[in-house]
Amino acid sequence: MPIVKFRTSDGILFEVDLEVIKCSKVLLTMFQLLGTDDEEIPIPNITSSIFERVIQWGTYRRFVSRVTEASSLGEFQHSKITFRHDLFVDVSIHTLYVIMQAAVYLEIDDLRNLISRAIAHVIEETSVKDLRKLFNI
Numbered sequence: 001m002p003i004v005k006f007r008t009s010d011g012i013l014f015e016v017d018l019e020v021i022k023c024s025k026v027l028l029t030m031f032q033l034l035g036t037d038d039e040e041i042p043i044p045n046i047t048s049s050i051f052e053r054v055i056q057w058g059t060y061r062r063f064v065s066r067v068t069e070a071s072s073l074g075e076f077q078h079s080k081i082t083f084r085h086d087l088f089v090d091v092s093i094h095t096l097y098v099i100m101q102a103a104v105y106l107e108i109d110d111l112r113n114l115i116s117r118a119i120a121h122v123i124e125e126t127s128v129k130d131l132r133k134l135f136n137i
Contacts, residue, residue: 002017002018003015003016003017003018004016004017004018004021004027004031004041005039005040006027006040006041006042006043006051007040007041007042007043008043008046008047008048008051009043009044009045009046009047010047010048012048012051013040014051014055016055016058017062018031019062020055020058020062021058022058022061022062023054023057023058023061023062023108023111024054024058024106024107024108025106025108026105026106026107027041027043027106045101045102045105046102046105046106047098050095050098050102051102053099053102054099054102054103054106054108054111057108057111058108061110089114089115089118093119093122093134096115096119096122097119099111099115100112100115100116100119103115
């Protein structure tokens with residue numbers, strides 16, 4: 001598979017497998033319209049630390065799709081696929097918010113849904129007093 005080069009807002013260059021970016025409608029479209037083997041595609045709204053999370057998510061989605069295909073062909077025998085969603089979302093509320101913004105911007109629906117559930121869980125587990133402090137109310 002081809003490698004796609006992306007430059008984040010903080011100037012970091014990422015070389016990502018095309019299969020990994022297929023989780024994002026925006027990244028895939030950007031590659032189809034702008035991408036060549038030698039050119040970098042700018043991502044001005046996303047920092048490198050958040051883009052690393054996006055790549056982790058895309059790698060996970062790629063793995064799941066391959067396992068599902070192999071499983072349907074009878075080639076994969078494991079009964080359970082585990083991706084530690086709890087570890088993926090075990091970050092500050094601010095980081096969850098920024099990942100959510102990236103998921104919306106890049107049109108990664110399943111990542112947006114996961115982060116929405118994580119934020120809802122944080123809100124459920126937080127006292128009213130702490131929520132007021134968190135949201136500066």
